Amino acid sequence: MRTRRGFFQALAGGAAIVCAAQQGRAAPAKAPKKKVSKAKAKYQDHPQDIRACATCNLYLPPDQCKAVVGQVSPDGWCELFDLAD
Numbered sequence: 032m033r034t035r036r037g038f039f040q041a042l043a044g045g046a047a048i049v050c051a052a053q054q055g056r057a058a059p060a061k062a063p064k065k066k067v068s069k070a071k072a073k074y075q076d077h078p079q080d081i082r083a084c085a086t087c088n089l090y091l092p093p094d095q096c097k098a099v100v101g102q103v104s105p106d107g108w109c110e111l112f113d114l115a116d
């Protein structure tokens with residue numbers, strides 16, 4: 032049988048593990064307040080390895096982006112890429 036103290040110690044240990052895991056995770060990128068040009072974002076019309084607009088948090092289907100001016104392709108990519116969760 033587990034004591035009350037043991038229960039709370041186990042609970043605190045679990046919370047510490049969760050906090051440590053969250054700290055190791057990169058914070059999601061925020062969209063800039065003002066959109067940037069494709070050139071400044073180094074946008075390209077093809078994926079960067081497996082990363083593409085279609086899997087980016089800043090992508091607005093079917094062809095817009097919260098961070099980059101103009102139309103983007105779901106298969107495109109730029110340096111502001113932010114992986115969707």
Ligand code: SF4
Nearest residue numbers: 084087089090096109
């Ligand atoms: S990869 Fe770049 S252009 Fe594509 S949706 Fe994300 S931020 Fe916009």
